Amino acid sequence: MPAERGNMFIGAQVSLYPMTSRFVEVITSALSALAPYQGELRIETDDISTLMVGAPDPLFDAIRDLFAAAARQPDHVTMHVTLSRGCPGEPDDPSCHCETLVRAQDQTLAERTAQALKAVGAAPAAGVVVDIQFSLYVLGQDRHMDEIYGCIAFLKDSGTFLKSKNFCTRLRGDAGAVFETVRQAFLRFGPAEGHVTIDLTASANSPSASPV
Secondary structure, three states: OOOOOOOEOEEEEEEEEEOOOOHHHHHHHHHHHHHHHOOOOEEEEOOOOEEEEOOHHHHHHHHHHHHHHHHOOOOOEEEEEEEEEOOOOOOOEHHHOOHHHHHHOOOOHHHHHHHHHHHHHOOOOOOOEEEEEEEEEEEOOOOHHHHHHHHHHHHHHOOOEEEEEOOEEEEEEEHHHHHHHHHHHHHHOOOOOOEEEEEEEEEEOOOOOOOO
C-alpha cells in the first residue's frame, strides 16, 4: 500500500555549543525551551547530538526556541543542525505528516516561492539576533539545480539574506524570521515527496562578528 501523501520521515540532529566554561549551565537552561514540544516530537539525546523527529511546525519551532534561549545569554553560542525529509532509508512516520508538502506537490515554483515569502513576513519576532549559514541539498533529482536556484532567489528576497558564500548562503536577523526562512527553504524547494536535506550552522554573540 502506498504511503499517504505528506507522510514521510522528517527529523533533525541538533548539537549546541556554548563557547564558555559555563557550557553545562547554558545548555541545561536552554533545554527547558523544548518542554512545550515533548508531546509533539520524538526527542532522543546522546553525547554527540539530539535527534528530533516530527512534523515540521513543532520541529522548527523547537530548534528555533532552543537556540534563541541559548542566544539570549551573553556567551557566544553556535549550533549545528542536519535536517532531512523523505530519506528513502527511513520508514514513513505519520507523526511527520505535513500539509505544506501535500499542497506543494501541485504547485509551481513561483507559487511555492510566493507562499514562502508570505510565511517569512508573518513570522513572529523572537527578540534575539542570530546568524545562520546553510546549504540545501535536493537529492536524487536530475533537475535539482532549478530548485536550488529558485531557493536562492527566495532567500535574496526574504529580508534575512546577508550574502552568498561558497557552498552556502548566509542569513542574519531576528531568530523568528531567520528560522522561518530556513523552514520555508526546507519545505518549499525540492520535490515534495523527494529526499531533501539541509546542513546548517547558527551563531550568536560572536566576538568576531562582522557587519558583512
